[in-house]
Amino acid sequence: MRRFYCPYCNEDLTVLSGSAFKLKGILSSDFFDCSSLFYLPSTPGHFGALFDEQITIKEGARVNFCCPNDQCGRSFTTKYDHDLSQIKMLDENSEESVAIFNRIFGKHATFIVDYQKKSLRASYGEDKLEYIHEFDSEIDLIW
Ligand SMILES: [Zn+2]
Incomplete structure (x- = not known):
């Protein structure tokens, strides 16, 4: 089972018997902020998020x-790309990876990076090509 x-x-973000992870999501505009817990599927390549039904996100x-x-x-937005967020992931073999996903609602791009080798292990989603260049060279994973 993957853990996040x-x-x-080092807060454990894993929920629902490992099928999802939870994050706090903040939505900002010029006039107000609102936040909700978001539940994202733990299987890379599965998209969609559960969040407060009172909120409509365009x-x-x-x-x-x-x-x-x-x-x-703390915010999980990466320093190298404002559109991406990253968290720590331990896979079934307890190998440490970085799970990187898109912050833009409706865009589908997820990347799994080997933490030791700083190299891309896998990529998912129809929008991944827009971001994959970030992983061409050694990635600055400094948290
Ligand atoms: Zn924390």
Whole structure:
């Protein structure tokens, strides 16, 4: 089973018997902010998110995904690409990877990077080609 962690405080983000992970998602506009817990499928290449039914998100909206632990609350947005978020993942063999996913609602791009080798292990989603160049050279994974 895959497990997901906050790279900053090590909070276990894995929920629903390993089938999903939870993040705090903040939506901002010029006039207000709102936030909800988001549940994303833990199988790379499966897309879609569950969140508060009171919220309507339009395609193209950027969600600021953060650690749901209030003591931490750090944003998972990457330093190398403003459209991407990254968290720590341990796979079935307890190998450490980085799960990288798109912040833009309606876009589908997920990348799994080997943490030790700093190289791309797998990529998923019909929008991946837009971002895959980020992984051509050694990736700056500094959390
Ligand atoms: Zn955290």
